[in-house]
Amino acid sequence: MRILGIETSCDETGIAIYDDGLGDSPEGILAHRLYSQIAVHADYGGVVPELASRDHVRKTIPLIKEVLADANLTPKDLDGVAYTAGPGLVGALLVGCSIGRSLAYGWELPAVPVHHMEGHLLAPMLEDDxxxxxxxxxxxxxxxxxxxxxxxxxxxxxxxxxxxxxxxxxxxxxxxxxxxxxxxxxxxxxxxxxxxxxxxxxxxxxxxxxxxxxxxxxxxxxxxxxxxxxxxxxxxxxxxxxxxxxxxxxxxxxxxxxxxxxxxxxxxxxxxxxxxxxxxxxxxxxxxxxxxxxxxxxxxxxxPRPEFCTDNGAMIAYAGLQRLKAGTDADLTFKANPRWAL
Ligand code: KG4
Missing domain, CATH: 3.30.420.40 (ATPase, nucleotide binding domain)
Incomplete structure (x- = not known):
């Protein structure tokens, strides 16, 4: 199975495609891209939620196009779309949720809401050891x-x-x-x-x-x-x-x-x-x-390797794929949940 992962819970837009054909292994990450908003927020000394949401709106779709091209795939090659549904900044989460759900609907694929912290705690599964x-x-x-x-x-x-x-x-x-x-x-x-x-x-x-x-x-x-x-x-x-x-x-x-x-x-x-x-x-x-x-x-x-210690799309794709295999598919009304408990 192959799944697209979308992470937009805070100040990083992370997009990846994971394929479980090779079992748990780094080779399963067919493509991943990360865009950090550090420069957007640096002048303010911390993350400004409204600016974070706007930047995710600008970056998410272009990055999805890039990972599909990197992996030499089209949406027809995918089996699902996973997105971070919480916890995080509500506006930022809503960007990933709306885009993830809309693409899944348009591509006729299951959509999988992923808990951000579950993504983090499964990130070491993307390594050799x-x-x-x-x-x-x-x-x-x-x-x-x-x-x-x-x-x-x-x-x-x-x-x-x-x-x-x-x-x-x-x-x-x-x-x-x-x-x-x-x-x-x-x-x-x-x-x-x-x-x-x-x-x-x-x-x-x-x-x-x-x-x-x-x-x-x-x-x-x-x-x-x-x-x-x-x-x-x-x-x-x-x-x-x-x-x-x-x-x-x-x-x-x-x-x-x-x-x-x-x-x-x-x-x-x-x-x-x-x-x-x-x-x-x-x-x-x-x-x-x-x-x-x-x-x-x-x-x-x-x-996880250093680049997967911080927020990234690969961990969301991996966690989403596990959830998809276990039978999770959210309905169309699924909302972002900024205070979702693990
Ligand atoms: O997981 P993460 O990218 O984002 C979320 O909070 O969701 O973590 C970012 C946090 C920041 O507080 C950053 O200062 C901290 O991780 N951090 C570090 C180091 N690298 C990142 N703290 C201490 N030492 C580091 N090398």
């Missing part, structure tokens, strides 16, 4: 931080989630305090490389009590307090170093917190395989720490 079920998944993006037990496609149990800011959101907000441009996560991570480890220590929130929930808003506030206290009247070079030291302390605090909760989740569920997905899973320090954590437990960790 595919994790076997069951596993624990850590989903860390700009909008979510959650630990999920995955027993099979569609069998998910939420183990814990952030009670306030998502980890990526905390990265982005702290990066802003350090004078870095949106999206700040990758820039903060780069800055942390030249920071002195151990000069500052920030809290590991909610690790001193049982449970698998997270809280990152206090950590961002603690980093802001450090910035205000330590960065007054410094020479340019001292300011640069102090910013890097705070970035290092912040990143280490997030990485340690996530690693402590992942270890707890694996032990609680008596599992040894960990899957990491979502934008923050591209973070090198996090990857290194989780490799150590899982190795100590006799397990291993699985990631």
């Amino acid at each position: 595919v994790p076997e079920f069951p596993f624990v998944a850590l989903l860390v993006s700009g909008g979510h931080t959650m630990l999920v037990r995955v027993d099979a496609i569609g069998e998910y149990k939420l183990l814990g989630e952030s009670v306030d800011d998502a980890a990526g959101e905390a990265f982005d907000k702290t990066a802003k305090l350090l004078g870095l441009d949106y999206p700040g996560g990758p820039a903060l991570s780069k800055m942390a490389e030249s920071g002195e480890a151990g000069r500052f220590k920030l809290p590991r929130p909610m690790t001193d009590r049982p449970g698998l929930d997270f809280s990152f808003s206090g950590l961002k506030t603690a980093a802001g307090t450090l910035v205000r206290k330590e960065c007054l009247n410094l020479s340019d070079s001292d300011l640069k170093q102090t910013h890097a030291d705070i970035a290092n302390a912040f990143q280490q605090a997030v990485v340690d917190t996530l690693a402590i909760k992942c270890k707890r989740a694996l032990q609680q569920e008596k599992l040894s395989r960990l899957v990491i997905a979502g934008g923050v899973s591209a973070n090198t320090a996090l990857r290194e720490q989780l490799a150590i954590t899982t190795k100590k437990l006799g397990g291993s960790v699985f990631y």
Whole structure:
């Protein structure tokens, strides 16, 4: 089966075609294109929902034409159209839903609404080294931080989630305090490389009590307090170093917190395989720490390739195809669901 995947939940337009003829493997991705709106939102320091929707309107159809041409296919070669139906920005979601549903109707194909986070947690299935079920998944993006037990496609149990800011959101907000441009996560991570480890220590929130929930808003506030206290009247070079030291302390605090909760989740569920997905899973320090954590437990960790850590159409095509095989076909009135629970 071959399916077109459409992702428009936030600030990336991702389109892909996936074919399951070769089983779970990277070769199944016949074509994929990603257009990032970073330049559209950069001046505003964050995603402006109305601008995101308008840009998706401009880009979605041209990108669909391009992936069909890349894969040397026509709509007649497809078996379905999958689109992200939630969660996300409602206007942005509606663009993908309307285009996906309309094309499916016009092409007389089934339309498959996909949960954005299901797309993320199945993204490692697009790699050579595919994790076997069951596993624990850590989903860390700009909008979510959650630990999920995955027993099979569609069998998910939420183990814990952030009670306030998502980890990526905390990265982005702290990066802003350090004078870095949106999206700040990758820039903060780069800055942390030249920071002195151990000069500052920030809290590991909610690790001193049982449970698998997270809280990152206090950590961002603690980093802001450090910035205000330590960065007054410094020479340019001292300011640069102090910013890097705070970035290092912040990143280490997030990485340690996530690693402590992942270890707890694996032990609680008596599992040894960990899957990491979502934008923050591209973070090198996090990857290194989780490799150590899982190795100590006799397990291993699985990631999507960096380009599939962030939002993309391939993960939506893959998840949609699994849903299609299981018999999902939405009716014509299916709506975007910005707060869809996994
Ligand atoms: O999954 P994603 O592309 O979008 C959604 O939030 O849905 O994730 C984007 C988030 C942003 O907060 C971004 O700053 C963060 O992932 N991010 C990173 C890194 N790369 C992306 N955070 C820390 N280190 C990185 N290397």
